[in-house]
Amino acid sequence: MNCEQASFVVDAGTLLQFKASAAVGSDFVGWVGACNDDSNCTVEPNTGLTLTAKFMLKQLNLNYNVTTGGVVQKNVATNYYGELVTFTLIPDEGYRVIRSVQGDCPVGQWA
Known part of the structure; x- marks a missing residue:
């Protein structure tokens, strides 16, 4: 049975077996x-x-690293599957942000 809510009639003594299967994420x-x-x-x-x-x-654990020259802030404290997370890059005085992406995120997803 794949439904949000169900109601049905069964014979007395019938055992019902349910298995919970989580969706992706x-x-x-x-x-x-x-x-x-x-x-x-x-x-x-x-x-x-x-x-x-x-x-x-x-x-999900979402890690980032700033070595010098500013800070990174993200819009949420806890990250969940499917959630959009926004990072704000705040350079220290005398520094500027240079676009750099590593890992699996394509550059087009960063602004």
């Missing part, structure tokens, strides 16, 4: 309701059974 963090925190959940349904899978965006 997210992590499964646990169940709320009839299961423990394992990604696989098997329950024997009863009236009013509620089960919710909880997910959160992956938190």
Whole structure:
């Protein structure tokens, strides 16, 4: 079943098995309701059974280095998958910013 919310009828004694699978950029963090925190959940349904899978965006480490001549500020303290992060380059007096990109980021993504 791949849905946000479901309601269905099953025969008495039928076991239901659920497996939580996170989308790219997210992590499964646990169940709320009839299961423990394992990604696989098997329950024997009863009236009013509620089960919710909880997910959160992956938190990423984003490192940068300034050796001399100024500081770098970013617009967020914590970085999450898919989030745009803006860096502000503030040169010290007598210095200027020279565009330099290393790693996997193409120059076109930097302004």
